[in-house]
Amino acid sequence: MKTIAVLNQKGGSGKTTIATHLATALHRAGHDILLVDSDPQGSARDWAAVREDQPVPVVGIDRPTIGRDLKNLARKEFIVIDGAPQAADLAASAIKAADFVLIPVQPSPYDIWATSDLVELVKQRIEITDGKLQAAFVVSRAIKGTRIGSEVSNALYEYELPVLESRITQRVIYPTTAATGTSVFEEDPNGPAAAEINALMDEMLQKLI
Numbered sequence: 029m030k031t032i033a034v035l036n037q038k039g040g041s042g043k044t045t046i047a048t049h050l051a052t053a054l055h056r057a058g059h060d061i062l063l064v065d066s067d068p069q070g071s072a073r074d075w076a077a078v079r080e081d082q083p084v085p086v087v088g089i090d091r092p093t094i095g096r097d098l099k100n101l102a103r104k105e106f107i108v109i110d111g112a113p114q115a116a117d118l119a120a121s122a123i124k125a126a127d128f129v130l131i132p133v134q135p136s137p138y139d140i141w142a143t144s145d146l147v148e149l150v151k152q153r154i155e156i157t158d159g160k161l162q163a164a165f166v167v168s169r170a171i172k173g174t175r176i177g178s179e180v181s182n183a184l185y186e187y188e189l190p191v192l193e194s195r196i197t198q199r200v201i202y203p204t205t206a207a208t209g210t211s212v213f214e215e216d217p218n219g220p221a222a223a224e225i226n227a228l229m230d231e232m233l234q235k236l237i
């Protein structure tokens with residue numbers, strides 16, 4: 029079982045969009061997965077509840093006992109945790125439960141600076157686990173063709189955590205599909221959004237297996 033925690037205490041960085049899409053992509057690729065909504069706002073649960081025939085299994089664990097609770101669940105190949113904003117105890121608990129912490133960050137200096145506390149927590153955990161915990165940034169909501177989009181990776185390298193090659197672009201299809209409890213795969217399976225989500229999944233799988 030591999031647990032991917034999508035975390036960033038900064039609100040609106042794209043955690044739920046990425047967690048729901050990564051879980052959907054892994055499910056579509058035939059993996060046995062569970063999406064864990066650790067956010068008391070319940071956005072991932074709301075997303076799942078829109079559809080009666082939601083193929084992605086979602087449970088809510090919004091207490092700082094995520095690791096223990098996950099041990100009591102049926103074993104899955106992959107667990108994707110959708111992180112909560114501004115809840116240090118929940119973030120610490122998700123980091124402890126994780127094999128991989130994925131940090132979506134918007135290409136803006138404010139968003140980059142705001143990740144510093146999380147980066148510290150993650151680095152401490154990497155040290156305690158002797159490098160067993162992996163972590164990386166993924167640039168989220170990048171606007172195509174802008175300089176800030178290309179500069180963000182350089183700014184993030186200063187935190188000394190890897191930055192994934194794949195990035196998620198700002199596209200209207202993401203909120204559109206969220207409203208229907210679906211994903212970019214149903215709406216436009218051969219489009220650029222589906223391609224970038226698949227690229228993210230492939231890069232994560234390469235790092236995890």
Ligand SMILES: Nc1ncnc2c1ncn2[C@@H]1O[C@H](COP(=O)(O)OP(=O)(O)OP(=O)(O)O)[C@@H](O)[C@H]1O
Pocket residue numbers: 038039040041042043044045046067071111112113168169170196197198199200202203206
């Ligand atoms: N790549 C994207 N393109 C366009 N809109 C996006 C993208 N990613 C996220 N959004 C939109 O931005 C808003 C915030 O995204 P999301 O809910 O995924 O972030 P979050 O980090 O989970 O937020 P919170 O911290 O409140 O949980 C949502 O309305 C979402 O639909």
Ligand SMILES: [Mg+2]
Pocket residue numbers: 043044045067071110111
């Ligand atoms: Mg969210």
